[in-house]
Amino acid sequence: MKAVVIEFHQETNSFNPNVCTRSYFEQSRIAIGEELFELIGKPCALGGIFKALQEKNVDIIPGISMFTMSGGRVDQKVVDEFIERSIQAIHQHASIDAVFISLHGATETTEHEDCSGYIIEAIRSVVGNETILACSTDMHANITTKMMEHSNIICGYETYPHVDHFETGYRTGKLGLSCLLDVNKPKMVQVKIPMIVPASAYTTMSGPFAALINEGQLLVKNREIDDFSIYQMQPWLDVEDGASSVIVIAKEEAKAEEYALFLARKLFNLRESFQPNLYSIDQVIKIAEKNTNSQPVVLVDSADSTNAGATGDSVAVVKKMLESGSKVKTAIAIVDAPAADLAHEIGVGNKAVFSIGGTKLPEMNETLQVECYVKSLHDGTFVQEGPAGRGMINNIGPSAVLRIGNIDVLVCHHIFGNGDPQLFRAFGMEPTLYELITVKACTSFRAAYSKFTDQIYDTDTPGAASVDLKSLPFKRLSKHVYPFSSLENKEMNEFVYGKS
Ligand SMILES: [Zn+2]
Incomplete structure (x- = not known):
């Protein structure tokens, strides 16, 4: 088996007017080709992906890693360079079985609102439909329709504060390989949740969000499902296709849908409890x-x-x-x-x-x-x-x-x-x-x-x-998203994506 491994990581705040240029990535990480192998064993998503691939003796083709911290919109030229280098790595071999992509997942560029979808779509158009595309993301990713359309697997962090980067990479690696190796292939279903909440009001260390994550982990432990991700979209992303969401991966599509809806309803019902108590x-x-x-x-x-x-x-x-x-x-x-x-x-x-x-x-x-x-x-x-x-x-x-x-x-x-x-x-x-x-x-x-x-x-x-999301100048995010709409009796079924 041959797999290309690449990474593009930046979290965008649409209200920060400073463009995130290549120099920001240079200050953090731009690793090309074999330089990526320096991340083997490191506590990051790529470290986890590498471990899963090495366990199955996959022939790893390192592409490129471009990584920086959060900031304003990314200069489109940086993303174009990333895609070009990734495609070069893919073209090194006649056939590629899988591409593993470590993404943040809430990234905007100076030209595209959905940077992650744009990257995944570009890679898909080069490798074709038979190649597996598996992505690891941050918990604060905005999982767009385009990302779902072109990916086989998407996994997000289950901890906040984030301490499971490696584990998330490992889950992504294992599930991506499962798509190649297993007779009964994993199915992925997403339920979008029309809500955004400030990131300081919940944690997985304690409280209702921690309890919800525990419920998901119990479902995996009891083998009801293979994997789940509960995405609280980073709330300072002003994009049209923006929402929180739940992704569930299971051998049976019906199970994936059932539990994605189950977790999505629970998250949506917690929305009022995610408002922080602020001091002056x-x-x-x-x-x-x-x-x-x-x-x-x-x-x-x-x-x-x-x-x-x-x-x-x-x-x-x-x-x-x-x-x-x-x-x-x-x-x-x-x-x-x-x-x-x-x-x-x-x-x-x-x-x-x-x-x-x-x-x-x-x-x-x-x-x-x-x-x-x-x-x-x-x-x-x-x-x-x-x-x-x-x-x-x-x-x-x-x-x-x-x-x-x-x-x-x-x-x-x-x-x-x-x-x-x-x-x-x-x-x-x-x-x-x-x-x-x-x-x-x-x-x-x-x-x-x-x-x-x-x-x-x-x-x-x-x-x-x-924290006061209503005070910010949102222009593109749907007005039907909480807290801009109360959405009292919203039925989650209409937000299901990924059913065949
Ligand atoms: Zn995050």
């Missing part, structure tokens, strides 16, 4: 001031989460701290390339008036003029401690720690690995020694931060990943 910035500052135990207070600034594709350049918390005159020892990271460059220019131990914030999204994020002391300078590389992506190397570009009274601000060119404590630790800012830490992430940070604090407060802040 001032309230969280007060909580930190009154805090008497040694755990730091975490102010969750999910609206400016670069993990959710927001711009990371908000100074809303710093502004409130300065206005309140609070003396709480605070840590925060802000994307601000000019401030980082100025710090490098004037050097450690010196002071200057800096303009901080609003460099990426001035429509939403303010700029502060404030005197800062340059505490330290950095090249921006750091190693993630995990649990997610432990050992992965990130680079936030030329960066500096600026001190404003009791506030330490890490300014950098871009934020990667937001939510991993090493984003602070590696730059001399030990999170456990602060009284207040602003974390610009939705839920991902909980896997690491909950080990040293349970004082975590979702906070009402401005940004391109605002």
